[in-house]
Amino acid sequence: MPIVNEGVLEEMKHIANPSELKHIQEIYEKTDPLMQEIAYALITGNDKKVDELTKNSLDNGYSANTIMDDGLIAGMAIVGIKFRDNIIFVPEVLISARAMKAGMAHIEPILSESDIPPVGTVIMGTVKGDLHDIGKNLCIMMLRGAGFIVHDLGVDVKDIEFIDAVQEHNAKIIGMSALLTTTMPNMGRVIEAFEDEGLREEVNIMVGGAPVTQEFADDMGADAYGKDAIDCVELAKQLASK
Numbered sequence: 188m189p190i191v192n193e194g195v196l197e198e199m200k201h202i203a204n205p206s207e208l209k210h211i212q213e214i215y216e217k218t219d220p221l222m223q224e225i226a227y228a229l230i231t232g233n234d235k236k237v238d239e240l241t242k243n244s245l246d247n248g249y250s251a252n253t254i255m256d257d258g259l260i261a262g263m264a265i266v267g268i269k270f271r272d273n274i275i276f277v278p279e280v281l282i283s284a285r286a287m288k289a290g291m292a293h294i295e296p297i298l299s300e301s302d303i304p305p306v307g308t309v310i311m312g313t314v315k316g317d318l319h320d321i322g323k324n325l326c327i328m329m330l331r332g333a334g335f336i337v338h339d340l341g342v343d344v345k346d347i348e349f350i351d352a353v354q355e356h357n358a359k360i361i362g363m364s365a366l367l368t369t370t371m372p373n374m375g376r377v378i379e380a381f382e383d384e385g386l387r388e389e390v391n392i393m394v395g396g397a398p399v400t401q402e403f404a405d406d407m408g409a410d411a412y413g414k415d416a417i418d419c420v421e422l423a424k425q426l427a428s429k
């Protein structure tokens with residue numbers, strides 16, 4: 188299907204990397220005009236429009252999953268690229284996140300009511316000493332939308348809190364976030380704490396946050412590293428099926 192939404196087409200001009208552009212075009216070519224309209228409303232942070240269009244789409248028979256994937260996540264994919272490439276900044280990301288939340292408010296109750304069993308349970312938290320939670324919260328929103336049960340431990344989370352939460356909720360996946368170079372090593376300390384408790388084999392640990400790299404994740408013995416919220420969902424799906 189051709190991409191017909193003028194706004195979306197205009198937004199694509201911001202994507203400089205040809206292979207990334209091709210990937211985004213492929214995502215949008217699978218979507219119909221209404222989903223493209225939702226995506227564009229999300230990119231421009233129009234929460235009222237996302238709210239209204241999501242509700243109308245559901246009333247008109249679109250599935251919650253279609254709206255989530257073809258509308259909300261497709262929009263967020265462009266927001267993520269624009270933020271990374273310094274085309275937009277934190278306030279714009281927060282405004283788009285608010286629009287995403289407006290759509291998710293209609294989607295989440297449907298996903299949680301459906302008979303489809305949850306894809307998995309994830310414990311998420313920002314590590315000790317670190318109060319940044321905007322990125323973590325975006326990841327959580329997307330994970331919930333993708334059918335995961337997520338227990339959010341918040342910010343400044345100590346090793347023992349991750350361990351207690353895994354045991355309490357019988358979770359197999361942990362996601363840790365860090366935004367400071369000084370708190371990144373605390374992710375490694377959480378992994379060591381799981382080793383000390385003899386629980387390391389029981390859990391899959393993914394890490395992320397702006398200063399974190401694949402190399403750093405490998406060095407500290409994490410199972411996976413993700414650069415954005417879309418990666419986070421992909422990784423969680425892979426880890427859940429392990």
Ligand code: B12
Nearest residue numbers: 317318319320321322362364367368395396397413415416
């Ligand atoms: C907003 C912000 C704040 C806010 C945080 C508000 C909040 N509720 O989060 C406030 C004002 C509180 C703050 C405080 C501080 N901040 Co600050 N902050 C930022 C800022 C501007 C944006 C971070 C952000 O939200 N990005 C947007 C989100 C969407 O991106 P993200 O977090 O990277 O998340 C994405 C990915 O990384 C990934 N991801 C994230 N987590 C995870 C987890 C998993 C498992 C996976 C797979 C993926 C994943 O997915 C997310 C979505 O795509 C950055 C600069 C910048 N432009 O990045 C500085 C920045 C991170 N802060 C910095 C500093 C120094 C501080 C302070 C120490 C300042 C001070 N002197 O007080 C304090 C520290 C407080 C503390 N103890 O944590 C520095 C860090 C420098 C460094 N090298 O460590 C930065 C880089 C600014 C700078 N250039 O100096 N900060």
